[in-house]
Amino acid sequence: MYAFSRLYQTLDQTTSTNAKVAAMVDYFRDADPRDAAWAVYFLSGRRIKRLVGSSLLRQWLTELSELPGWLVEDTYASVGDMAETIALLLTRAGDSTEQLSLAEWVETRLLPLRGLDADAQRAIVTGWWAGQSYEQCYIVTKLLTGSLRVGVSQVLLARAIAQTAELPRQSILHRLMGEWQATPDFYRALIAEDDGEAALSRPYPFCLAAPLDDAPGLDSADDAQQVASALGSPHDWQAEWKWDGIRSQLVRRQGQTFLWSRGEELIGTRFPEVATAAERLPDGCVLDGEILPWNEAGILPFAQLQRRIGRKTVGRKLLNDVPCVFLAYDLLEQHGEDIRERPMHERRERLETLVAAHGATLAPGAAHTLRVSERVIADDWASLATLRAGSRERLVEGLMLKRRDSPYGTGRQRGLWWKWKIEPHTVDAVMLYAQAGHGRRSNLFTDYTFGVWDGDTLVPFAKAYSGLNNKEIDRLDKWIRRNTLERFGPVRSVKLEQVFELAFEGINRSTRHKSGIAVRFPRIVRWREDLGTGDADTLDDVKRLIEDGGDGADAS
Amino acid sequence: MARPVPLIEATDRGLACAAGGFTIDPWKPVDVSLVTHAHADHARPVAKVTYAAHSSIPLLRKRLGPDLELRGVDWGEPLAFGDTTVSFHPAGHVLGSAQIRVERLVDGPNGERAGETWVFTGDFKRDPDPSCEPFELVTCDTFITEATFALPVYRWQPGEVVAREIFDWWQLMKTSERPAVLFGYSLGKAQRVLAELVRFTDEPVYLHGAVYPLTELYREAGIHMLPTLPIDLADRKVDYRGRLIVAPPGASGSTWMRRFPNASTGFCSGWMRVRGNRRRRGYDRGFVLSDHADWPGLLRTIEQTGATRVLTTHGQSASLVRLLRERGVDAAELTTRYSADDSEADDAAQDAAADTVTAPPSADAPDQTVQP
Numbered sequence: 015m016y017a018f019s020r021l022y023q024t025l026d027q028t029t030s031t032n033a034k035v036a037a038m039v040d041y042f043r044d045a046d047p048r049d050a051a052w053a054v055y056f057l058s059g060r061r062i063k064r065l066v067g068s069s070l071l072r073q074w075l076t077e078l079s080e081l082p083g084w085l086v087e088d089t090y091a092s093v094g095d096m097a098e099t100i101a102l103l104l105t106r107a108g109d110s111t112e113q114l115s116l117a118e119w120v121e122t123r124l125l126p127l128r129g130l131d132a133d134a135q136r137a138i139v140t141g142w143w144a145g146q147s148y149e150q151c152y153i154v155t156k157l158l159t160g161s162l163r164v165g166v167s168q169v170l171l172a173r174a175i176a177q178t179a180e181l182p183r184q185s186i187l188h189r190l191m192g193e194w195q196a197t198p199d200f201y202r203a204l205i206a207e208d209d210g211e212a213a214l215s216r217p218y219p220f221c222l223a224a225p226l227d228d229a230p231g232l233d234s235a236d237d238a239q240q241v242a243s244a245l246g247s248p249h250d251w252q253a254e255w256k257w258d259g260i261r262s263q264l265v266r267r268q269g270q271t272f273l274w275s276r277g278e279e280l281i282g283t284r285f286p287e288v289a290t291a292a293e294r295l296p297d298g299c300v301l302d303g304e305i306l307p308w309n310e311a312g313i314l315p316f317a318q319l320q321r322r323i324g325r326k327t328v329g330r331k332l333l334n335d336v337p338c339v340f341l342a343y344d345l346l347e348q349h350g351e352d353i354r355e356r357p358m359h360e361r362r363e364r365l366e367t368l369v370a371a372h373g374a375t376l377a378p379g380a381a382h383t384l385r386v387s388e389r390v391i392a393d394d395w396a397s398l399a400t401l402r403a404g405s406r407e408r409l410v411e412g413l414m415l416k417r418r419d420s421p422y423g424t425g426r427q428r429g430l431w432w433k434w435k436i437e438p439h440t441v442d443a444v445m446l447y448a449q450a451g452h453g454r455r456s457n458l459f460t461d462y463t464f465g466v467w468d469g470d471t472l473v474p475f476a477k478a479y480s481g482l483n484n485k486e487i488d489r490l491d492k493w494i495r496r497n498t499l500e501r502f503g504p505v506r507s508v509k510l511e512q513v514f515e516l517a518f519e520g521i522n523r524s525t526r527h528k529s530g531i532a533v534r535f536p537r538i539v540r541w542r543e544d545l546g547t548g549d550a551d552t553l554d555d556v557k558r559l560i561e562d563g564g565d566g567a568d569a570s
Numbered sequence: 571m572a573r574p575v576p577l578i579e580a581t582d583r584g585l586a587c588a589a590g591g592f593t594i595d596p597w598k599p600v601d602v603s604l605v606t607h608a609h610a611d612h613a614r615p616v617a618k619v620t621y622a623a624h625s626s627i628p629l630l631r632k633r634l635g636p637d638l639e640l641r642g643v644d645w646g647e648p649l650a651f652g653d654t655t656v657s658f659h660p661a662g663h664v665l666g667s668a669q670i671r672v673e674r675l676v677d678g679p680n681g682e683r684a685g686e687t688w689v690f691t692g693d694f695k696r697d698p699d700p701s702c703e704p705f706e707l708v709t710c711d712t713f714i715t716e717a718t719f720a721l722p723v724y725r726w727q728p729g730e731v732v733a734r735e736i737f738d739w740w741q742l743m744k745t746s747e748r749p750a751v752l753f754g755y756s757l758g759k760a761q762r763v764l765a766e767l768v769r770f771t772d773e774p775v776y777l778h779g780a781v782y783p784l785t786e787l788y789r790e791a792g793i794h795m796l797p798t799l800p801i802d803l804a805d806r807k808v809d810y811r812g813r814l815i816v817a818p819p820g821a822s823g824s825t826w827m828r829r830f831p832n833a834s835t836g837f838c839s840g841w842m843r844v845r846g847n848r849r850r851r852g853y854d855r856g857f858v859l860s861d862h863a864d865w866p867g868l869l870r871t872i873e874q875t876g877a878t879r880v881l882t883t884h885g886q887s888a889s890l891v892r893l894l895r896e897r898g899v900d901a902a903e904l905t906t907r908y909s910a911d912d913s914e915a916d917d918a919a920q921d922a923a924a925d926t927v928t929a930p931p932s933a934d935a936p937d938q939t940v941q942p
Contacts, residue, residue, distance in 0.1 A: 101724065
């Protein structure tokens with residue numbers, strides 16, 4: 015555990031990616047495969063399910079710290095992390111003498127806690143707290159609460175393992191995907207020379223597009239002329255609508271279907287109609303695409319899909335109300351062969367042929383469930399720009415542009431794939447409430463609630479957490495502290511003075527919100543210090559943006 | 571029993587004492603000011619006459635300009651102001667930092683004269699610090715205390731332990747041939763680090779232009795520190811790899827940093843105790859070194875003063891106030907403009923002269939704000 019705790023500290027103490035990779039390489043070189051497997055497990059963001067509830071931890075902390083309960087709460091609210099609060103309050107400086115390895119900690123101490131009653135758990139856990147250094151107490155408690163997060167991306171981790179094992183990073187990334195157990199055998203296979211049989215279910219890393227605004231030499235993605243000079247001939251590009259659903263990979267191997275989300279979750283049981291439609295796909299093929307709510311009349315608003323998200327199983331009624339389809343974008347594997355390096359236009363042709371042949375074997379309804387994303391054809395950028403301008407009516411977010419000769423890359427691609435999104439809705443709104451954030455934003459007011467005018471009152475309509483830079487956050491934090499009107503637990507109401515321009519992706523009616531509307535992905539575009547509260551928008555202004563055709567579709 | 575008019579009140583100008591005709595650490599124009607220490611949020615050039623501890627005078631002169639009328643006071647020297655007697659006592663925060671004791675003579679119920687004593691701590695700490703006078707405990711009836719780090723997670727390690735961490739980091743940068751740029755308040759924190767590091771080395775340290783002249787003043791006051799060199803902006807040939815460079819937080823992320831390619835950065839502050847603060851500021855290393863009292867230090871000091879009434883300044887002291895009340899102490903928060911953020915105070919130093927700005931909206935509130 016000491017080695018892993020040191021690794022965690024080193025990763026936490028540097029912002030340099032090279033230093034992070036070097037620290038991980040050092041760790042993996044010396045680590046026993048049993049420990050290394052768990053290290054990979056945690057570094058790749060996997061967690062063991064919470065072993066002890068947070069209310070119990072608080073209770074034990076309060077008892078041990080001999081502080082009043084409210085003061086423990088105040089302290090936690092300021093620190094923003096329970097494990098850290100425990101470590102800060104209960105441990106003294108100095109190293110611990112304890113010698114258990116990471117794997118021993120997890121397998122012989124942490125996991126056996128499951129199923130014990132609270133008293134037994136208390137005796138064990140509080141015993142650990144007392145005897146640890148700050149660093150180990152923090153990590154053990156983070157593991158206990160299933161919330162250890164380390165600041166390394168999957169790609170950095172793969173780089174470090176690849177360097178340790180002297181293998182290409184791509185194979186490590188691939189081997190890390192999907193479901194696996196943190197066993198010594200897994201780790202040995204991860205760094206083994208010969209891949210052998212790839213795990214049956216394993217998807218490929220997703221290829222992501224960069225925003226077109228980031229393209230070199232482009233100031234405004236709204237200027238077709240500029241787009242033309244930045245991207246060259248439109249015939250070198252494949253344009254598709256940018257759909258707003260759940261990006262997924264459909265893996266079909268040895269008679270089995272695996273539907274993966276980008277968050278590496280298996281979601282086949284949540285979308286049984288997609289899993290069923292995929293059953294007649296040939297073995298050894300992997301499709302990249304999007305799950306979308308779609309009935310005979312066409313695409314449904316995203317709010318409808320939200321009714322399906324998060325449900326582990328789906329009832330018949332919901333299945334009828336909100337049928338979903340898999341809209342295929344790309345073909346990554348065919349006849350068991352990885353074809354990601356083939357050019358886009360070839361993969362696309364293969365995809366169309368494959369899905370058409372598959373559709374011919376199915377009943378009409380089932381064929382509808384597995385479809386290929388339509389190509390948007392135009393001879394020049396101006397026509398594409400015009401089509402893009404109509405995105406909102408089509409319930410899409412804009413256009414995707416993929417170079418016809420592009421491979422299917424790993425991670426975010428600049429230059430080969432661009433997303434050409436439409437401008438989001440924006441609204442000027444007044445800050446009503448502020449709350450301190452968590453983690454690196456603890457101790458700082460970063461979570462804000464905004465309102466718009468309804469007559470002469472301001473009704474809350476959106477919460478936003480991001481969009482300001484650190485300097486603005488600091489300045490706003492100070493303003494909030496000086497202009498607090500009332501405190502409601504961690505939430506403060508503030509003087510009605512600050513106006514912000516908010517952007518959001520979509521808007522729908524809602525009976526769950528006081529304002530009667532729900533907005534998707536609201537964020538701050540800029541702090542409008544030039545505006546007074548009287549300049550803020552009204553609820554009617556906002557409602558005019560609702561795009562569900564007024565049929566009263568509801569997100570709740 | 572009705573409470574008499576408070577001896578010291580937080581007004582829109584500062585901590586005002588009507589009976590003595592002076593204001594402590596004012597932020598708006600006054601006739602007579604008593605200044606606890608030379609940090610920008612406490613010392614502003616707004617008074618016709620300013621009294622401060624002798625060892626604080628050169629620092630005040632440097633920061634507030636040569637024209638200000640400054641009067642040095644000996645430690646413990648009784649001064650008569652109106653109906654009060656005032657004295658300065660070391661606060662252990664930075665060189666020359668003082669607590670200010672104010673005593674009013676009042677008529678007792680039987681005609682005898684009994685003293686009512688108030689103490690304002692300014693900023694203070696209890697931990698030993700080789701760069702300034704040690705804290706002196708002063709008993710009182712009403713204790714106005716800073717409460718910058720008023721939560722139980724804020725507990726400090728001894729300065730020498732943190733200095734060892736800083737030294738180890740510097741040596742690590744030496745082996746990896748990178749500059750080590752350490753950020754900390756240019757008055758006090760920088761000199762404390764330089765004085766603590768004397769235990770480990772005699773190698774010179776490079777100083778940012780804002781730190782160098784203040785360090786010279788510390789040296790003139792007899793504080794023993796590592797040898798220092800100013801960073802010569804014109805000389806592009808200096809090799810800073812493996813060197814320790816000390817700079818104010820405001821220099822972080824500025825073009826000034828371009829001089830130190832591939833530098834590892836560290837930040838010295840009590841706020842570094844909490845990981846979120848460390849992460850948010852984006853420094854490689856956070857060193858928990860503070861010139862303020864930690865939580866045990868605050869509680870111990872409050873108890874030792876014997877005060878029956880405690881008023882707090884500096885930000886988030888609601889928890890401390892509640893705890894004291896639960897323990898039967900009459901406690902409340904005072905609204906002042908003293909900053910809880912070292913870097914803010916430091917950045918403010920650069921335009922302190924212009925900073926006689928409008929009071930924040932909270933100054934419209936009653937003099938003494940009691941938070942629920």
